[in-house]
Amino acid sequence: LRPKPVHGGIALKSLGIDIGSSSIKIVEVQSTSKGFQVTQCMEHPLGIAPGHDQELEILEYLRDFASLYDPAQTRFVFALPQSRVAVRNKFFPFSDRLKIAKSLAFELEEDLPFSSDNAIFDAKIIRTVGAGAETLACAAPKIHVQNLIQRAQDSNMDPFLISAEGLAYANVFEKWNEAPPVVAAPALGLDEEIKPVRQVTLTLHIGHSRTLVCAFDGSSLIQIGSILWGGKNIAEAIAQKYEIPYIEAIKELQTKAFILTNKQGATFDQVTFSDTIAKCVREMARDLQLAILEMKSEFNALITSINITGGVSQIQNLGPFLTQVLEVPVNRISALDQIPNISFERSVANGAKMGVALGLALEGFKKPRNPPVNFLRGEFAKENHQFKMFWEKWGATIKVATAALVVLFVYTSLRESFSLSLADRTQEVLKTQAKTVAGLKGRAASENGIRKYIRDNKKRAADLKTLASVANMNSAMDIAKKINDAVPPKSTITLDIQQLSVQDQQVVLQGYVNSPKEMNLLQQALTNVSTDGQVKQGQSRLSPMPGRTAFSFSFNVDRNIEKVTR
Template sequence: MNRKILGIDIRNDTVSAVLLNIGIKSVKLEAFDIVSIPDDKESENTLADALATVVEKIDTNGCICFASFPADLATYRNIKVPFKDKKKIIQILPYELEPTLPFPVETLAIDFHIINTSEDTDHTDLIAAGIEKSAVEHYIDTLASFKIEPEIITISGYSQALCLAKFTNGPEKWLFADIEADRVTLFAVASKKIFLIRSFPIPSNTASAAKSLGINIQQTTAAFSDLFNADFIPEEIRITGPGTVKLNLDKELSDLLEIPVNRIELFRAMDTKIENYAASSFNFPELDNALALALNEDKGIDRLNFHKARFAVNEYLSRHKSSLVKTGILAGVVLFLALLNFTFNFYFMNKKINHLNHQITDIFKTTFPEVTKIVDPLQQMRVKIDEVKKSAFFSSETTKHIRSIDVLNEMSKRIPGKVDVDFTRLVISHENVVVSGITDTFNSADEIKRRIEESELFQKAMITSTTKEKSGNRIRFKLKVVL
């Protein structure tokens, strides 16, 4: 069954959209459009004005949507974590990021891009990215007002960098620059993996922009070496983006860095066959990222996604509605049978409990015939048994007529005040005393045992166990004293 995939690339000054119809064996370009975002200070939502124009030209009904927002809105950090499980990574990521951020981490929507997944290492290198939750909610709400609910919201340029890294031939190490009129997002690629993401402003004229970009490229390659303990000398710089229409950076940048600089057209670079494609009317620099957003879904690429919380449940429900209805009916039948079984069990259990209660009452009457008022036979029987025990034994004396208070007094006198010890349990039986406690060292435990053993009140003292606490600072011990 064919799927309609809509890629929407939202920039600071433009909105680009590409609609693909993807089948099992074919990819068809259905529509595309580029709309400038009005520079109107009086308008409350200029993005909405641009999107209104897009939906007039492109039928978005029934589409699966993937969107991107300006990359400069996000912050990026390279982090190394000591495990590989994605659930664990997302749990600890806020704590890893917090010390490196100048603002509260709670205000960010966070996701990560895994760099390495090698089994030879016990850690994971990743790029963590975060954007203000309020910004994400603004994009989601604005798109939702046009009945567009994207499954993924990522950063501009990232999808195209992924496509180029994974599905095109190129050198081992290279840079991809997504250029806008006043800003560049740079991606460092090695061995078909994105290792670094940097976003920075540039001047609006070609010469100054090339110089600024060159300096940032040099800083990025130096950062790569520091982070990964490996030299990064790019063999090629690939450029695209709306800014390349006005800024002719190719020659200036190549002469400055002495590295080949090439403009990239995603369609040709990937060698993907797309029906209804007309190269003459398709504006590569401004549409390539929207195209990459849609193609990434076709290729099944995992990517940064800042939209995992808002519409994930609704999208899942709409996609799997029929299956969920069938599952719900089956679950309802199972629940009904379980409830019926519970009702029968409850009835027979009550019947059994009543029978046992009658038996308990009969036993109590037989054992204690002098009791005429019976309220709670089980509790009354316990009280009677305790009374019998108290009449036979004296809790304050042992069988050798050594009082508990004397045992405590003797131990207190024998143990010097300088010994650091906390007693946690004392059990006095007919023949011995078992003492549990916590002290500072094994020697202290031996000293306590020796001191108690010297008493004429006790026959013998033995340390039955000593264990070191996990903190490593205290010793738990158990001492048995024969009376």
């Protein structure tokens, strides 16, 4: 697919750009009056042949892509590969975001495989626990952030933010547009001995060269990992087994890959092909089992299920095979099915591959109550050109306005003396008119006295209008007569009215009839009395009676009340 050109629209767009090792995935999300809508998704396969200049192909494609959008109305969102971002689950005894940001370098210093002096830090609050906060503390080497910024600028794109793959991918499954959940302090066991069991769901995004592992407690992301394994490993195994070129092995993987769950009746070639893929998948499963053990140790986690997405997840019977190996239910899911507001037709391939790009696009619309993780900080923070542009455009106007303000202050000081003399004159005229028009004398001939005179007369006039409007009002007895006239004769229904309530224009009627059929006849007859022809059936509060059917109807009637114009 190619993106649709922008024709001067004012709707803000967020583009999640996932640059993988075998293709570029892009998802477009557009703001609407009701929230947001996913409007497009695109995939551009990259050349993977030996000697191919993949970086040049990426820049050329992104330049062509960027030319189709208005930079003023578009947010370009990129992500660092998860393998280049260190993520640790940390608990802080405070929940203030600024304090957390200042504490990150100290808290992560011993956990980082690189120097904290050469890193950019940020954090995602998972949930607030009493006065504290459980967070995912993140750090990325500056060199990787700088290289991604340079790639974006070479593609004629100004990155709105740079996040991480796993954090963005989690947006598809989290309540990303809501504030982090709040739990009571005892709900989080910080003591290792009393740490509660956490029901955890794993979601794997299996790509070409890496597998992203996200752990969710409910709808909250609690840990992220990356396994250096993907479709590339399977393709290499196929190429080695059948002695074919790597490109041909990739095609075989994309079009024919399967794992046999039952080898009975299968041919020798089918069994061989299945075993080649299964043996390779077991390597990933062993790494995943180690990651699961670490989670169980750190969180006292109970892995309840595993979901898989990504291009490799489309291998036939991959889910059942992993279920047998890991002894945990493994099911394939679609990232696009997790989002309701999609304006194009979903497909299995897009649902499998677009998870990270979709999450990045959503990251661009996050609010301050749950802000995105952004490595454009410190020396990489975006310069604020808005004030400079504002002054260049409105500087002359502001100078004129300042001069006018000074003149206004001078005029105000001179006007004060004029105002005092006018106030004295006004009081004299007020007393004269109060005596002449309203007949007020002495203390009553004041501003408050005149206001009271006006209020009393306005109230008297309003009361007269109200009285006139209800002079011809239909009484409750009139309404009862209309209902009696509209009800079918005794030969048709046996009616026993227990309650008749007339409140303003609304009438509530409760009672008994002999059957549901009689109740329907009564409801139809009452539409002739209703002003809008509607009779609503409600829940009767009457006690059940043998052989009788209780009913409760409410409808509006015309009380013949004229509207009063104030």
